[in-house]
Amino acid sequence: MKLLLNIDVDDLQRAEAFYCAAFGLVPGRRFDGVIELLGAEAPIYLLQKAPGSEGASGSRRDYARHWTPVHCDVVVDDLEVALQRALTAGAVAEGPVREAEWGRIVQVADPFGHGWCLLQFLGRGYDEIQR
Known part of the structure; x- marks a missing residue:
């Protein structure tokens, strides 16, 4: 695929x-x-x-911040550096950096209303929580 x-x-x-x-x-x-x-x-x-303009489902495109069940994650080596780079480029932070067993995450929105997550894996990443 x-x-x-x-x-x-x-x-x-x-x-x-x-x-x-x-x-x-x-x-x-x-x-x-x-x-x-x-x-x-x-x-x-x-x-x-x-x-x-009309989207696939007949809805109208709106570039204000919107929610969708599909979003993209960007895996980065240094979360603070990546976050500052995104903010400088025009992203908006949508909450604090959060810690998890697998690493760190912060949510941002791009200038077109799309949500993104910046992820920094720590240790074995998602393998830290594999069951």
Whole structure:
């Protein structure tokens, strides 16, 4: 299986600048209304979609902060450095850094309303809690 991540945004240039600055991604190919970003384990495609345009379920796109049961985690080596980089690029922190048996996590939102988690694994990561 090959995974592709598609992210709707209302401003391609602003989204490219954010994702490259926040997560260290680099632009790849460009299509009409699409920018491919490389540097993650899966390519990320920024899709320019106008606010208010119809989404897959008939709902209207809204780039204010929204909740969805699907979100992305970015695994980082140093949570404080990664968080500061994301905040400087325009992310908004959504709570404090939390500690767990497997590592540390902090939630952020990008400028387009999408939620992200920054994770720093410690010890054996998720294997610390494997049952």
